[in-house]
Amino acid sequence: MPKDNLNQDNIEISRRKMMGLVVGVINLGLIGAIVGPMVGFAAAPLGNKRKSRWVELMDESRIKPGEVKEVNYSLLVVDGYHEVEQKFTVFLRRSEEDVICIDPACTHLGCRVDYHADQHKFICPCHGGVFDDEGTNKSGPPPKPLERHPVKVEAGKIWISREV
Amino acid sequence: MSQKTYKPKDAPTLSPEVKVDEPREAVSSEERLQIERPSLRDWMDLRLGWYGFVRKNLDEPMPAGVGWWQTLGNLLMTLLVFQFITGFALAMYYSPSPDSAHASVKHLTYEVGLGSFIRGLHSWGSTVIVIAVVLHMLRVFFWGSYKKPRELTWVVGVIIFQVILGFSFTGYLLPWDQKAYWATVVGTRIAATIPVVGHALLVFIRGGEEVGALTLTRFYSFHVMLLPASLILFTFLHLYLVRRHHIAGPVTPAKGAPVPFYPNQLFKDAIVLLFGVGLLIYLAVALPPGLEAIADPTGTDFSPRPEWYFLGLYELLKVMPSGWEVVATVIIPTGITIGMFALPWLDRSKSRHPAKRQWIIMSGFAAILLIGLMTLKGILETPPEHKKSEATLAESNDIPKAEATQLESLGE
Numbered sequence: 304m305p306k307d308n309l310n311q312d313n314i315e316i317s318r319r320k321m322m323g324l325v326v327g328v329i330n331l332g333l334i335g336a337i338v339g340p341m342v343g344f345a346a347a348p349l350g351n352k353r354k355s356r357w358v359e360l361m362d363e364s365r366i367k368p369g370e371v372k373e374v375n376y377s378l379l380v381v382d383g384y385h386e387v388e389q390k391f392t393v394f395l396r397r398s399e400e401d402v403i404c405i406d407p408a409c410t411h412l413g414c415r416v417d418y419h420a421d422q423h424k425f426i427c428p429c430h431g432g433v434f435d436d437e438g439t440n441k442s443g444p445p446p447k448p449l450e451r452h453p454v455k456v457e458a459g460k461i462w463i464s465r466e467v
Numbered sequence: 468m469s470q471k472t473y474k475p476k477d478a479p480t481l482s483p484e485v486k487v488d489e490p491r492e493a494v495s496s497e498e499r500l501q502i503e504r505p506s507l508r509d510w511m512d513l514r515l516g517w518y519g520f521v522r523k524n525l526d527e528p529m530p531a532g533v534g535w536w537q538t539l540g541n542l543l544m545t546l547l548v549f550q551f552i553t554g555f556a557l558a559m560y561y562s563p564s565p566d567s568a569h570a571s572v573k574h575l576t577y578e579v580g581l582g583s584f585i586r587g588l589h590s591w592g593s594t595v596i597v598i599a600v601v602l603h604m605l606r607v608f609f610w611g612s613y614k615k616p617r618e619l620t621w622v623v624g625v626i627i628f629q630v631i632l633g634f635s636f637t638g639y640l641l642p643w644d645q646k647a648y649w650a651t652v653v654g655t656r657i658a659a660t661i662p663v664v665g666h667a668l669l670v671f672i673r674g675g676e677e678v679g680a681l682t683l684t685r686f687y688s689f690h691v692m693l694l695p696a697s698l699i700l701f702t703f704l705h706l707y708l709v710r711r712h713h714i715a716g717p718v719t720p721a722k723g724a725p726v727p728f729y730p731n732q733l734f735k736d737a738i739v740l741l742f743g744v745g746l747l748i749y750l751a752v753a754l755p756p757g758l759e760a761i762a763d764p765t766g767t768d769f770s771p772r773p774e775w776y777f778l779g780l781y782e783l784l785k786v787m788p789s790g791w792e793v794v795a796t797v798i799i800p801t802g803i804t805i806g807m808f809a810l811p812w813l814d815r816s817k818s819r820h821p822a823k824r825q826w827i828i829m830s831g832f833a834a835i836l837l838i839g840l841m842t843l844k845g846i847l848e849t850p851p852e853h854k855k856s857e858a859t860l861a862e863s864n865d866i867p868k869a870e871a872t873q874l875e876s877l878g879e
């Protein structure tokens with residue numbers, strides 16, 4: 304009889320263990336069921352890819368060799384749930400041979416650099432990054448040159464391409 | 468007199484001297500349930516158990532020597548309640564979209580009655596909370612109150628501290644003015660300096676490649692849903708732990724028996740609340756919150772600056788040489804945070820006395836000095852007022868004028 308009793312107890316214990324295990328598994332499932340989709344939903348923008356677009360900026364004749372010019376333009380871009388006319392700024396620099404297009408976002412942490420014509424330098428107001436007039440980083444924290452956008456000159460017009 | 472206030476009529480009188488550490492049920496609940504026709508107050512108490520709860524907390528023993536320094540926690544709690552209420556009120560007028568955020572803040576500040584005051588309370592509140600939290604942490608640090616058995620009280624406190632910084636980072640963007648926009652452009656870019664996963668993390672935080680509509684809704688959702696919910700949770704956990712382990716006495720025990728929280732400590736708490744909340748109201752009235760020009764990704768004459776308590780980090784970024792920015796953006800802040808979490812286990816000494824834990828106190832001083840000096844440097848270098856940015860939509864041909872002042876400050 305005592306032996307039997309012991310068996311009963313063992314069965315009881317394993318039954319309890321089993322049920323506890325099932326509860327645990329169900330709970331894990333519940334957490335997964337809400338956390339999984341939640342993370343996927345929040346991270347959805349990671350899947351968006353940007354496309355390059357060519358934009359006509361201005362007449363080639365309006366910039367002289369050796370000059371650096373700030374150009375503002377706007378583009379219709381999709382910003383989340385709406386399409387907006389977004390403003391952009393770039394710097395065009397013309398040398399004897401070609402035209403380059405420099406993006407004003409500082410390569411350190413993204414502040415907008417200013418061009419100082421008298422010194423031929425781009426200077427970042429945030430942490431004092433300095434770039435030469437070709438966008439090469441000269442001093443301060445920026446780790447690499449300012450980014451460039453592809454440029455083409457067609458029928459006397461300057462076009463640049465940018466990803467939006 | 469205090470005891471009368473919270474005692475149902477039929478409860479027998481307690482002996483006047485308060486015995487600590489002993490839960491006191493004046494009458495067993497069994498007995499009290501037998502009361503034939505309880506008054507409304509007794510009835511509420513019997514159903515809710517409110518009497519015991521309030522009594523227990525008012526009688527909480529305060530070791531001799533506990534005093535003004537222990538009022539900061541209560542001040543923080545009150546300020547948090549203020550933040551919740553003013554935040555709730557602001558959300559009635561605020562609209563989280565780049566089209567309307569700036570206009571809605573402008574409207575509620577300048578056109579809605581008391582708008583400037585409510586917004587002032589909320590924005591100055593964040594500043595006063597940060598100051599109070601830092602003082603509270605410093606007092607716990609120097610008293611060594613994070614030691615056994617209060618390790619988790621401290622750990623939960625560090626989590627609360629992070630949550631508060633999260634609040635101010637996400638809240639800063641909401642007005643969608645120049646300051647908000649650029650601080651967020653730079654602040655989020657910090658994530659991108661992390662090797663390998665940096666870019667993905669940046670896109671995740673911003674809800675896209677650029678700071679835009681989805682950044683604003685994301686930050687708003689954190690600011691009004693996730694962060695408040697976690698703050699409430701962790702604050703209750705914190706208070707539960709504070710009560711469970713009781714307040715630690717001075718590092719060298721003071722003479723005298725513990726006294727109940729009410730009325731001595733509560734009185735001190737109330738005085739501090741009077742001054743703390745008084746200061747907050749004064750700031751909200753005397754220095755009403757402003758609003759800069761609407762966020763403009765092309766605006767030139769604007770130099771982005773974060774909220775003042777992130778200025779230390781901002782200055783650190785300036786002095787880091789090129790290629791080392793990850794040290795300032797990730798390694799140092801993460802190091803300090805890990806150090807804070809681990810403090811109760813880093814500090815192995817049994818004694819809470821500052822003289823018995825010299826290197827901990829020294830590293831504390833070093834960290835405080837570093838952060839303090841950097842922040843001070845940042846504050847001193849803040850230009851007084853930002854010029855309004857004139858945004859031109861079409862192409863502009865004017866070459867930006869050299870800004871002599873800025874160049875000077877660069878030492879060029």
Ligand code: HEM
Nearest residue numbers: 537538539540541543544607612620621624625628714715
């Ligand atoms: C808004 C946030 C906070 C609230 C509402 C809060 C509230 C309180 C209250 C009411 C007390 C008891 C009275 C006092 O000592 O002032 C306390 C004690 C304590 N707090 Fe906080 N606190 C907060 C943040 C923090 C932070 C950020 C830390 C540390 C990182 C921290 C660590 C502690 C510790 C270790 C104690 C126990 C002190 C002792 O026993 O002597 N708290 N807190």
Ligand code: FES
Nearest residue numbers: 409411412427432
């Ligand atoms: S963002 Fe330009 S130097 Fe830091």
